[in-house]
Amino acid sequence: MYHGKFTAPHPDGSSHALDPFLQREIKLAKNIQSTLLNGEVPTFNGGEVSGSSLPARLIGGDYYDFYPLVNGKMRIVIGDVMGKGIPAAMLMILTRGAFRSASESTKGPGDTLRAMNQALFKDLRALGSFVTLFCADWDPKHYMLTYANAGHNMPLHISGSTGNIQTLSKVKGALVGGIPNLVYTEEQMHLDKGDMVFFYTDGIVEAQNTEQEQFKLERLIQILQENKDKSAEELQESVLSSIHTFTEGLPQKDDITMVTLKITSDNSDITSLNSPVI
Amino acid sequence: MLSYTTLEEDKLLRVDFKGDLDIEATELFQQELLKKMEEFQSVNLNLKEVPFVDSSGMGLLIELVRTLNEQEISVKISNVTEEVFEVFELLQLPEILGKDVFV
Numbered sequence: 199m200y201h202g203k204f205t206a207p208h209p210d211g212s213s214h215a216l217d218p219f220l221q222r223e224i225k226l227a228k229n230i231q232s233t234l235l236n237g238e239v240p241t242f243n244g245g246e247v248s249g250s251s252l253p254a255r256l257i258g259g260d261y262y263d264f265y266p267l268v269n270g271k272m273r274i275v276i277g278d279v280m281g282k283g284i285p286a287a288m289l290m291i292l293t294r295g296a297f298r299s300a301s302e303s304t305k306g307p308g309d310t311l312r313a314m315n316q317a318l319f320k321d322l323r324a325l326g327s328f329v330t331l332f333c334a335d336w337d338p339k340h341y342m343l344t345y346a347n348a349g350h351n352m353p354l355h356i357s358g359s360t361g362n363i364q365t366l367s368k369v370k371g372a373l374v375g376g377i378p379n380l381v382y383t384e385e386q387m388h389l390d391k392g393d394m395v396f397f398y399t400d401g402i403v404e405a406q407n408t409e410q411e412q413f414k415l416e417r418l419i420q421i422l423q424e425n426k427d428k429s430a431e432e433l434q435e436s437v438l439s440s441i442h443t444f445t446e447g448l449p450q451k452d453d454i455t456m457v458t459l460k461i462t463s464d465n466s467d468i469t470s471l472n473s474p475v476i
Numbered sequence: 477m478l479s480y481t482t483l484e485e486d487k488l489l490r491v492d493f494k495g496d497l498d499i500e501a502t503e504l505f506q507q508e509l510l511k512k513m514e515e516f517q518s519v520n521l522n523l524k525e526v527p528f529v530d531s532s533g534m535g536l537l538i539e540l541v542r543t544l545n546e547q548e549i550s551v552k553i554s555n556v557t558e559e560v561f562e563v564f565e566l567l568q569l570p571e572i573l574g575k576d577v578f579v
Binding site: 400 | 499502539566567
């Protein structure tokens with residue numbers, strides 16, 4: 199939480215209040231990003247999705263989005279723009295635009311990443327920046343998750359029947375802005391009733407405590423195991439709270455973002471869409 | 477915090493890094509190191525004592541190699557730890573920079 203005046207650290211360690219004009223600009227930028235990130239979440243019978251993002255600074259470079267498709271599938275994306283703060287946030291908005299327009303015209307997650315890389319490559323190359331992205335299509339009719347990866351952390355699958363937690367089968371792909379005209383391969387996985395998929399950015403596993411120890415994947419898995427029976431939103435709150443406890447109030451080093459897909463019953467047709475029908 | 481020492485051998489500059497490579501290294505890479513490296517024909521980045529590289533560090537590394545290559549300066553990245561190389565492979569760094577960059 200941010201209270202009082204926005205301040206900027208100086209090299210000498212002191213901090214100076216920003217001028218009111220700049221404060222207002224930053225507040226507006228934060229509102230724009232927060233509104234775009236926290237759009238209406240699609241609801242569907244037989245399951246739920248939830249997403250949350252906590253920037254390390256006033257605004258951040260992490261990104262997640264849901265895009266319901268006309269064929270009844272739902273496209274999920276999570277990503278991390280290199281860097282932090284305002285520069286990363288500007289590129290995050292660019293990434294969001296590329297995702298939404300690619301989703302209109304592409305068949306699957308691999309094709310979406312290919313189109314996004316194609317659209318963003320020149321700009322990212324010119325700016326010396328990169329974006330990691332993980333894109334997945336959830337097919338509620340056939341209970342299939344199809345996914346492709348552009349250099350992002352592999353999400354975790356939490357089995358509802360056994361409680362086992364494993365990373366999804368690896369699928370390789372260079373980060374967006376890395377290789378021009380790259381084709382991204384896809385993998386598929388069948389999900390059962392009670393299963394969950396947890397997508398996240400590296401700000402979670404790389405959160406550090408006062409001993410400079412990282413939160414690491416092992417701790418994340420433990421928290422997910424302890425809270426797997428909660429709703430998608432409550433599960434994410436538990437993850438956030440355990441990171442806060444672990445870091446003992448140290449300033450957050452990187453943006454923290456997560457998306458949870460939870461299958462709760464046998465009927466999971468998507469019933470509410472948050473975007474125009476193509 | 478990342479620190480480094482350098483060793484100059486004729487037209488080769490070896491840079492031995494120590495510490496985590498993350499966004500904190502931005503100024504070090506883009507202002508201090510790049511200028512120094514541009515004076516040499518080849519550069520060896522020794523990551524033996526770099527236990528962790530995050531996505532921002534990865535971006536800095538890619539941008540540094542690309543910028544030097546554009547000036548026809550040859551770059552090698554050596555002694556990458558197994559854990560860090562796993563992340564490099566996930567991001568397909570060998571494909572982006574060329575497999576011969578890693579020694």
